Amino acid sequence: MQTMTTFTKPFCALVIGASGTIGQSLVKALDAHPNCTQVLQLSRHTQPAIDYHDLATIQTAFDNLKEQAPFQLIINTIGVLHTQQWMPEKRLKDLNEVQLKDQFLINAIGPALTIQQFSQLIDSQGGVFATLSAKVGSIEDNRLGGWYSYRSSKAALNMLIKTAAIELKRTKPNMALVAIHPGTVKSTLSQPFRGDEIGRDPDQAANEILSVVLSLTSADTGTFKTYNGENLPW
Ligand SMILES: NC(=O)c1ccc[n+]([C@@H]2O[C@H](COP(=O)([O-])OP(=O)(O)OC[C@H]3O[C@@H](n4cnc5c(N)ncnc54)[C@H](OP(=O)(O)O)[C@@H]3O)[C@@H](O)[C@H]2O)c1
Numbered sequence: 001m002q003t004m005t006t007f008t009k010p011f012c013a014l015v016i017g018a019s020g021t022i023g024q025s026l027v028k029a030l031d032a033h034p035n036c037t038q039v040l041q042l043s044r045h046t047q048p049a050i051d052y053h054d055l056a057t058i059q060t061a062f063d064n065l066k067e068q069a070p071f072q073l074i075i076n077t078i079g080v081l082h083t084q085q086w087m088p089e090k091r092l093k094d095l096n097e098v099q100l101k102d103q104f105l106i107n108a109i110g111p112a113l114t115i116q117q118f119s120q121l122i123d124s125q126g127g128v129f130a131t132l133s134a135k136v137g138s139i140e141d142n143r144l145g146g147w148y149s150y151r152s153s154k155a156a157l158n159m160l161i162k163t164a165a166i167e168l169k170r171t172k173p174n175m176a177l178v179a180i181h182p183g184t185v186k187s188t189l190s191q192p193f194r195g196d197e198i199g200r201d202p203d204q205a206a207n208e209i210l211s212v213v214l215s216l217t218s219a220d221t222g223t224f225k226t227y228n229g230e231n232l233p234w
Pocket residue numbers: 017018019020021022023043044045050051052053077078079080106132133134135181182183184185186187188189190195199
């Protein structure tokens with residue numbers, strides 16, 4: 001049985017990673033949505049904060065926000081591609097423990113533990129929990145190689161989402177738990193890779209992402225979708 005999530009009625013949203021480029025634009029777009037009654041934000045800069053370098057903050061943030069539940073929409077945008085210490089690996093010899101561990105922590109472990117906790121706050125009548133992944137995390141779609149730790153951490157994220165979706169289909173049958181590829185967007189993350197030239201405006205991207213997530217039904221749970229609603233291969 002499919003459940004339409006009723007975003008045609010008033011709904012409450014939570015953006016995790018609200019300080020990021022796409023996160024800020026999602027908050028703006030939700031604020032402007034006529035049916036969105038409240039949009040709450042979590043990031044390293046909010047109180048409570050959520051910081052994947054300190055995984056205990058997920059539980060603290062959850063404890064603080066659970067009184068405000070249920071949410072009909074949760075979107076997690078947290079992710080990392082480069083830092084001041086490292087850039088995506090071009091070749092096998094660039095692989096290193098520090099970068100692999102950090103990308104798996106921020107891109108896969110943190111988002112999975114966030115799903116573990118925050119999926120409990122999705123409205124049992126219907127809701128969407130979307131996590132931003134990346135097309136380069138698709139194993140089948142990998143034609144160019146490179147970017148070892150980013151690709152593999154997003155592939156791990158995808159598997160964690162798919163596996164959780166199968167389990168939560170039983171316990172939260174009205175929820176859609178999905179991975180979303182936002183496309184190339186002008187942002188801090190994409191800037192070193194010609195993001196400003198080839199990326200879309202973040203406000204446009206946020207509106208496109210929202211129109212996809214707001215049209216999901218429970219039948220879409222466990223899918224990997226692009227910002228224009230197409231299904232991607234895992
Ligand atoms: N932009 C693109 O072209 C593109 C393409 C494909 C996929 N994506 C995915 O889309 C998502 C959003 O990307 P974006 O372009 O908006 O990047 P961004 O502007 O760099 O934002 C990244 C977000 O992640 C947060 N973050 C990073 N490390 C964190 C940590 N240790 N703990 C908690 N939060 C942390 C940042 O928080 P601070 O503000 O505190 O740093 C920020 O809110 C990411 O998951 C990315 O992989 C983006």
